[in-house]
Amino acid sequence: MSVGLLRFLTAGSVDDGKSTLIGRMLVDARGAFEDQVSAATRDNERRGGKGIDFSLLTDGLKAEREQGITIDVAYRYFATERRKFIIADAPGHEQYTRNMVTGASTADLALVLVDARYGVVTQSRRHAFIAHLLGIRHIIVAVNKMDLMDYSQATYDKICADFRDFFSQLDPIDVRFIPISALLGDMVVTRGDNLSWYSGPTLMDTLETIEIDTQSATELRFPVQLVNRPPMPELADFRGYMGRIASGRVNVGQEVAILPAGRRTKVTGIATFGGEIPSAFAPQSVTITLAEDVDISRGDLITGIDDAPTPIKEFEATLCWMSQHPMRAGAKYLLRHTTRKVKAIVSKIEYRIDPNTMAKETGLTELKQNDIARITVKTLLPIACDPYRKNRETGAFILIDEANDTVGAGFVEA
């Protein structure tokens, strides 16, 4: 979002040392308080361990501590002199992929850990693929436990080559590799003495200085959240449209289109608590007023007049299915796109993607939990969307089932 704040996801397979790495970063950068560290140490000693087990800092649920696994994403916060960080610490088990997707959806960077002893495994590829699917454009592959491989450069080079092979099948993104030992601290915050053959920056250096290529879309997209009509006599004529600018900027005096209806009008003001402002930018939350009393409500999209998307009722999308109940072609769901809610049918499953090999499997009539597939969606009412690759805000949707559970994460393709 800015140089000042970096949201990143940590992912990787089970037992790759993720908790140890996060624990080390938190303790070194004061993201964990002394009393929290001593509570985690006490918990570990109570069950017969020695010293601190860093996973007890982040595994906040009883079930997680009892079973020694991470079930749900944990959010942790720390700051250095140079930057503030929000970590979404995602579970490694395939069973909890839906929680990993939750963490990835708001991250700008993914830190994927690989155990140097085992190299690139199925879960590493799966996590890298999901991060990529969610539009994360920066991936740091940290090759951990280098100490257990005698800090071998050949081992590291082989893992980097394997991962590069895998990434070559995806759209180009920024991928960096760093050899580390989270346990002993090599190349995490300080360089250590054991990796002299590696000349790149440390992990912390990279996190602090990496320039994030965020939302590249510049077209105005303003989904209307609510209509503001204050119940005060002195404001009887005020009619404002509240929302958060998804992309681009809006200026007072600018001509805009209201989708899906397509009507046009002019922006007459941008009201904020601090006074009227002449223009506003993504991702500000503002209230705008328009020249005419047109019929606008929650779910409408305000855009510029030259670059407005054409509202559609049928489109292709990539879907990550998250429910334990299978999805059958032809099933009906509630679809949430920006602030709009419409009834939708998944009319066809085009193919399923194997995140390991990228192979496409066709001829399916149902999807199981954690499947990733290309589908065709039909909506009852038109929606104004952009491809997810171009706009993460207006290209994303979720599917909600009759039990009100969020069962699918979708990415508009075309």
Added chain:
Amino acid sequence: MKENWTHLEALEAESIYIIREVVAQFRNPVLLYSIGKDSSVLVHLARKAFYPGPIPFPLLHVDTGYKFREMLTFRDEFTKAIGARLIVHRNEQAIAEGAHPLKLGVARCCGKLKTGALLEALEKYSFDAAIGGARRDEERSRAKERVFSHRDSFGQWDPRNQRPELWNLYNGEIHEGESMRVFPLSNWTETDVWQYIREQNIPIVPLYYAQQRQVVFRGTNWIPIIDPSDVREGETPVTEWVRFRTLGCMPCTGAVKSEAQTIDDIVDEALIATRSERETRVIDHGANTMEDKKREGYF
């Protein structure tokens, strides 16, 4: 993208969006107002969100009867000054029965006066969404919670089976009798809260500023002595420069040694703090964890 966008502006924009989503998606929301600093920030954000209109939901204060006098005075003056609608709810039966942490134990006392009263109030007024000021950096089970956190018809949380929460597409769909807890300050840290209070000049309860106060050292905390009967056997009250990092009930809220008398002093203290603010809350440290209490409906 706006130039020179600060992290506080980013947090503010996100929180305002979340608060507006609550009003858009629920029939009868309420803001849980605890009078503390996070509540002050939450109310400020709600005012900004609906400007030039008023805050379109009431504030609910769950009063245990053990709140500091300064808190109640501040509550009444602050809500009046900004024209907010205030509802105060107490578990009158438990209060009449003399519920006290010494008599019942901290966990049962909280269970009756806070969780019980809160669930009672939500039911009495049929609120379907409750906005709270909890932050993920406060405590490790809170670090796991969604922004829109679903509660079943008994007000309970099922942390092992939370709905996926993608992007900013918050799913507020509920069945009859269920409700949602919503946490607009999820991504704020204690330091962010103090910096924002300074930047926006937000009023807070004077107890946050250091003063010389009568206290006793009990367990690991400095506990304020408001009434001579608060002193237990074997304790000798002393006068110390102290302030409160968080505010709760008098018998269960510890003060910290501090001479921070201005908001700048407090921000500086927050920036170099080595111990968490929840350390001063007796309720967090029993066998009954925050997760247990949250499952039962506690905030």
